[in-house]
Amino acid sequence: MTAEAPSARTPQSAKTLTDLNAPQQRAVALPVTQPPTHGLILAGAGSGKTRVLTTRIAWLLAGGQARAHEILAVTFTNKAAREMTTRLAAQTAVNVRSLWIGTFHGLCHRLLRLHYREANLPQSFQILDVTDQLAAIKRLCKTLNIDDEKYPPRELQYFINAHKEKGLRAGEVETWDDITRKKAEIYAEYEAQCQREGVVDFAELLLRAFELLSRNAPLRTHYQQRFQHILVDEFQDTNRLQYDWLKLLAGGGAAMFAVGDDDQSIYAFRGAEVGNMRDFEREFAGKQVIRLEQNYRSHGHILAAANALIQHNRERLGKELWTDAGAGEPIRVYEAASDQDEAGFVVDEARALVEEGSSRSQIAVLYRSNAQSRVLEHELFSRGVAYRVYGGLRFFERQEIKHALAYLRLIANPDDDTAFLRVVNFPTRGIGARSLENLQASARQINASLYTAAASLSGKAAVTVGGFVRLIESLRAAIVALSLPEQIEQVIEHSGLAGHYQNEKEGQERLENLDELINAAAVFAGSDEATHADESGGMLPAFLGYASLESGERQAGEGEEAVQLMTVHAAKGLEFDVVFITGLEQGLFPHDNAISDARGLEEERRLMYVAITRARQRLYLSSAQTRMLHGQTRYAMPSQFLVELPPECLKLLSRQKSARSDAAFWREGFVSFKRPPAAARERVDGAPEFPGGLKLGMNVRHAKFGFGVIIDAKGSGEEARVEVNFGSAGIKWLALAYAKLESAST
């Protein structure tokens, strides 16, 4: 029961409820019962998912159904967590701070900070990000004398994380051959190293928190009784461990409210299990499945295309979006001769749109892989169109920031060998590989951290390495009484980082970033997050944790008046008036690596579904017959996804003027997805010729595989073989002596 007059807020809450459509209302007002009524909300793209989630929380609070501290809301990104908090603050008078809203990792981090002893961690434990983790693994391999040809550190990292995400410790790994057995051994050594150094990686945050609750009955009971309502966003992206963690927390009778869209599951490649949605349906008794299918974002043709496309997937829970907005404009399709031509087309259209009054920031250019951005950027740049690329280095990943943080980490936790090695000789202090090897050897001998070992050195190393230790000690003493931003400022100055970058040619920007770090610390110190975090262990460790979990803004400014360039993955959750989906070629989108197996292809199709549903009013689809990739020209057929779209939603654009009517025109365009385009002839000129008059890039026809494009060739005479891309029939090597290939160019 909420003590302070809920009646005062009820009218407002009732009003928000009437703003919703019927299924949204049902979801928001899912009754609070005992035993609990769980909700699985299948929320299609643009169906008001976040709104339902926050309104549900507001409804629970306003009606006195739940108290703030009984609510746990989990998201995947910090951005989503922030957005939920902001929206909620606008919707309810309850103090949003007393709710637990955060990412899986953020919440687990909080649990571990609060109960570090029970979790068997030092109070000052630090978080390893992906880069730190890889460095730690490389270092481990070196100490253990592991052949990094046979066991590449990256593979080991994947191996370790994949198992942690399934909830498996090194001892629980299924070993069926020597390689796996060895990897499991390294995994065990890695765990021991992390434990010794007092560091946890991202996956460990989750696994450790899970184990903490599953092994410690009093704690488990405490949290199970506390959280009566667990709400999860983007449920389709959860991995096994996250799902188990949720189940464990909900085990005491909490109501689960999971919102997700199986059709937008595009992270299986990194461990997300859509199957969790099916499992939820099976495992949570007393659940209600509610479908949100009304789309408030896109015009009709765009939605029709998305629906038609996704229907080619077999593994679905089933859902069909509809809108009461009109059909809108047809989807514009353009088949370019080359990637440069494609870029030219995009920029032509974008400029025209801007001239007609469109905002540049409402135009997004999407692509499957980052490598594709180069050509687009070049064209936008040379023709003076402002643009922003998403992706790339983020603030807390910058070299100078990581250096500064490493000093701070070492001050907070001297056992952090990763941090030690990062800055022991940066800026250079004459500590070379040789002295470090000696140091590592003596550290191993006395089973202590590098820092501890460094303190007991003698001889020349005592001067250099010992000097570094004394530097850290004096920094720690000097900053102990200072505020967080002052602490960081001191460390940057007296570690020698500032001096180093002042002398460096390109150091100016780095210095500015270091200033920005001080700024970020000041902002952090005044935030709610800091108040939460400071409950356990002081401001500095709290800030370091924040810096690891919140990698910071991408370079791109979201609202800026610039055309937005990003991968389809990065576009998930965003929407734009105008969207270009580029590079729709078989082998690129869907990507080669995914085409061969059905599950991979379905994920690619979901990716395409996500891309299409980003568009509000206008959607462009483009492909290129020729593309420079990895320094080589590649030829490809248009993507099979183009063929899977309903032709009546499409309009083919062409550089050539046609006397024919629009309708006849697109019809011909549609056919061209199945038959090699006539324009392909142009690119055959100049290509090397092979026996039988065939050339690279030529369109051919095969009795069984149908139409295709020659993309490579080997050998000559009787031995001559060509590689042909047959689109949806796949890519095949054919011996010219046997395969009857006929030229299909007219």
Add this chain to the structure above:
DNA sequence: TGGGAGTGCTTTTTT
């Protein structure tokens, strides 16, 4: 110690 040359990789990515 730092830079230049040689080598290999290259889908998507948050925490």
Add this chain to the structure above:
DNA sequence: AGCACTCCCA
């Protein structure tokens, strides 16, 4: 092609 990483030499 472009980038990150390693190795070797001055």
